[in-house]
Amino acid sequence: MESAIPEHLRCPRTRERRVADDHTPPYPGWSARAPAATTQVVMGYFGVQSRGPAMQGRACAALLKIARDFALPDGPGHHDLAHCVDADGYDNMIAIAYWHDAAAFARWCATPAIEAWWNADERLHEGLGYFREIASPRAAHFETLFSTPDRLEGIGVVMGGVSGELQEHGYWGSMRDRLPLAQADALAPSGTRAVIAGTPAPGQRVRIAGHTHLAMIRSGQEWTETTGQERQLYLEDMAPVLREGMDFLRDQGLPIGCYSNRFMHHLDAHGAPLQKSFGLSYWRSLADMERWAESHPTHVAIFGSFMRYVQALNFELRLRLYHEVSVLKADEQSYEYINCHARSGLMNGLAPAA
Template sequence: MESAIDTHLRCPRTLSRRVSGDYAPPFPMFVARGDKALQQVVMAYFGVQYSEEGKRPQALAALGHIVESFGLADGPVRHDLTDHVDNQDHHNLMAVAYWADPAAYCRWLRSDDVRAWWESQERLTEGLGYFREVVAPRVEQFETLYAFTEDFPGIGGVMGQCSDEIEEHGYWGSMRDRIPLSQTDWLEAGSELTVVSGDPAKGGRVIVRGHDNIALIRSGQDWMAAGEDERALYFDEILPSLQDGMDFLRDNGDTLGCYSNRFVRSIDIDGNELDESYNIGHWRSLDALERWAESHPTHLRIFVTFFRVVTGLEKLRLYHEVSVADGKDQMFEYINCHPRTGMMRDAVVPAAV
């Protein structure tokens, strides 16, 4: 058994772990490992939003264009696609992309084809909404956790390797303990979300400035290879409590420090649903996420269910990734999206001068 924090990322702790040194986890879990050369990654969520079902073919075409752009020079290492309906009854198609090199991402972003399409006036007039939510955490600012050891989704697929069984899981606070920077830093939130360009109430182009240590969680469930018994376990036991928790955060998360919560279904390029779902949550801080996880009934029900079933899982794959990022390494942009989309809901609009 080994620490979740890779050898080259360990340092003398000034902040202690949440458990004693002789703690033994109740079941095996694993984390992704990356090469020592990996310094920083990019996690990018590109969205297409529409409110009328008749717009779906147009929205899928727009999503297809975004995915096609991934094939340009310096495109992402991997990506996946999702769909969900938010609490304003808007559909949101997303391409979720990962880069292992921020410099490559910047070259891709600034390439003529990508820049011209996003900046085109057509994005304002074609009757769709668009958004880009991008964070670029350093390797010491994120952690992963898997109940399986191969074919990792998300950022784990970028890192490419797997640990042995790890120590830091199965207790409150283990998420923080797996983040290397937590050895010496409380990872506290800085400042507030602020609208720096545009007005969410008026539509058009809106840019929101983030702040240090916004926490981003992707927590997934993959039943593609699961048999009948495990599918029944997911749909009858895991999903009901999970859905309740995700709906609560979607509708009431602002009271807890959750800026945005999306429970999404994976899709293929044609919009067909796949047997996978995951939650995407942006939180004001890791501390706010921890308080909900440790004390709120909606998460305690999820946690209890997970502990009860996890040792019997064979093909049902459960995982998560959690990151924090510096404010300068975040970008939130919205084009003709409804004003409660993503970071816009909680962003402060400066008073007119």
């Protein structure tokens, strides 16, 4: 086994790991590996928001326009398309794009055609909402975990490599132990979210500033290859419990430190749903996320259903699982919303009471 933290990101550890040096995980896991020359990546969420069947065609066209622009010079190395319905009943279609080079993303974003489209007055008058949520973590500020090494997801696709089997997983606290930054940093949050332009409301262009050590997680599942008992167990036992936990974070997460949660289903290039889903959530801190994972009834139920699942199958799974977790500095975040409702994304909880 090897450490989740690559050699070039290791430093003298001043904060103890949650397990002993001879820990053996109950099942295998892998991390994506990037070359040492990769110092910062970009995870971009480009969203289109609409409400009602009458607007779905227009929203799909807007999403596909965004995806076509990824083919321009300096575009991302990988992107996904996904959809969810938020707590206010709005459809959110999102193109999620990944760059292994932050400078290339900056050049792509500054492409005249892209910049002009985003800033055009028409974006406020089409009956749609748009948003960009951009996380640009430095190499020490994020970690990944995959249940299989042969088909990576998300940022893993553009990182270029994969580790051997990891030691730091399969126990509470392993997420923190995999983060290079956490070797010597408590990752305590400081500052607060702030509206730095506009007012969170439809008809506005709004920019939100994040704060130091805001945490972000994308955690996904793919059941395409499951069959028989495994497929039945996933769809009838595990998936409903997962949905309940995701809905709790979406609807009631703010008091426990979850700023926003979307439970999304992947779409193919024609907009048809795939047998893949993921939760995307933003948290005040990694510690808030850990508390929910370790002790809240909704996540305890998710964990319990997963353990029943793997034990029934003797740990021989065709279900694919993964996550990517970032703990972000303030300068690694950018959130912009055009004509979106007031509880969208990182605006959630910032609008004045009606």
